[in-house]
Amino acid sequence: MGFIRTCILISTTLAAVYARATPRKATGCNSLASAALDEGYKITGTEDFAAGSVNASGVINKFDLCRVQGTLTYGSGDVPSKNGANTLTWEIYLPTSDYNGRFMVVGNGGYAGYIDEESMMVQLNLGYATAGCDSGHSLAANGNTTYAPFLANKAETEAWIHNSIALTTTVARALATEYYAKAPEYSYYYGCSTGGAQGFALAQYYPDMFDGIYAGSPGNWYSHLVLSFLWNGLHTAGNGYMSQDALNFITNSVVSACDAIDGVIDGLIENPLLCEYNITELECAAGQSSTDADGTVLCLTSAQIEAAEAVYTGPKNLVTGDEIYPGLSLGSENGWIYQETVLYETYTALILKEVVFGNLAYNVSSFNWGTDVSKVATTASPLIDEISTNLSFFQERGGKFIVTQGWADQFNAATWPIQHLKQIQATMGTATADSFFELFMVPGGGHCGSNPEYTHVPGTYDVMDVLAPWVEQGIRPTEMLSETPPDGTNTTRKLCPWPDTAHYVAGDVDDWTSYTCS
């Protein structure tokens, strides 16, 4: 059982590393208020908090901490927007005891516009000196899905994904160094979704800043990701619309057809690429109603079949025939309700209106799937994409990069990170790419955790348990533990570095140690 031994070995060495880090003498939180900062940066507050006294959306600080809050004014040459006007708001939590010697910056989700203090607190409670920011704008009307004013401002749009984390890291790392009178031994970044894209931006644009980067469900080809939202939304509108019941009906059918391919019946498809399934088998017979009198879904109409096929295929350039973004995978259907409405209205519409066409009255239904694709490439792509396949600066500095991606992600096409991994391997060479970059696919996994319809799939991925040993001891991860499914059971599963998948060996099928990666 070589794989079990490896895993125990990793845990033991990690524990030893953590135990070695000793608390350092602090210079005092208030003394940071007068720290010399680079131009534009301002400290707005420093304060000590006792353990147990800060509640960040339900996560309470286990250790005493020093909190520093501040701002940065940037992009002054640009026309300031009304809302938040070129101001980055940042925050740092420095543990005064139990500091593990490491620095951790957390990313943002969606349009951001606020600091993810909850994620910061999770990291503080693990002993990290941690920082976060609002990504360079304040989404005062957060949840206003009709207008995101920062997108009308070039510097703010660029800060959002490309620059805000780096701008935060510079000041936060300097203040942590001053506080502990010693630079952090290692610097990590942790983000998912938009935060995953921010992770790719760091490796591409700021390759000397982090030793380890975690990018979950990355939207790093953001301009094309939002075109996939639009494609899916428009193709499932009207008669093509599928209710949540219809979506679950499809997933149940797909899973029962393909669950057993990996030899384990667990309500999951280990590798959807091996699943051969044709949705036309669900089409209603001539004259058959798609639901019974109780509303139970019995079959799909031909319009729904066509809509589902369009989502599996993904957006195509109708002039060149090129793929614009990959389609969604078999087994992910039960998460498509977001694709049918919310995503294109919230993301695509605003990005097309404000960044691409500069016209708030633009009607997304008039998007031309030929000529307008290149317009997106020249306007939005330089501001919001981070898809370089040459990350050699980051790799040569010793940086390590881990991606996770759920096969049943409600937002992101699961095969995009696979495609991007192959592109990086093609540019840098497979051996070089594999020496610093790994992708863990999550069977039944959702967007940054669980797909709510797959309640038995663990939604927490123990990324730092493998990223830290890789960075600090050169131990390349061979597997990753995932745990805590929404159904509250103790099911654990083994995640494997793609193209490896988990293969059952023996024992409890819901216990990750019963599997091996190959």
Ligand SMILES: *[C@@H]1O[C@H](CO)[C@@H](O)[C@H](O)[C@H]1NC(C)=O
């Ligand atoms: C912490 O805040 C959450 C809401 O964000 C609340 O539900 C919870 O009760 C609070 N916990 C304590 C101990 O105050």
Ligand SMILES: *[C@@H]1O[C@H](CO)[C@@H](O)[C@H](O)[C@H]1NC(C)=O
């Ligand atoms: C959203 O923002 C737009 C543009 O400023 C405004 O017209 C609209 O009233 C806002 N909606 C909400 C719900 O705040």
Ligand SMILES: *[C@@H]1O[C@H](CO)[C@@H](O)[C@H](O)[C@H]1NC(C)=O
């Ligand atoms: C599914 O079957 C239909 C009808 O036989 C065929 O036209 C279609 O190409 C098939 N789709 C796939 C993905 O195999």
Ligand SMILES: *[C@@H]1O[C@H](CO)[C@@H](O)[C@H](O)[C@H]1NC(C)=O
């Ligand atoms: C956008 O265009 C579509 C198709 O022409 C039309 O049905 C819809 O009403 C338009 N939406 C708005 C808000 O004008």
Ligand SMILES: *[C@@H]1O[C@H](CO)[C@@H](O)[C@H](O)[C@H]1NC(C)=O
């Ligand atoms: C990657 O970028 C580095 C640094 O700019 C350059 O030296 C190298 O030639 C590039 N590799 C490829 C394959 O383009």
Ligand SMILES: *[C@@H]1O[C@H](CO)[C@@H](O)[C@H](O)[C@H]1NC(C)=O
């Ligand atoms: C999970 O819980 C079941 C039932 O309590 C128990 O039999 C099993 O050993 C547990 N598995 C693990 C991996 O802890």
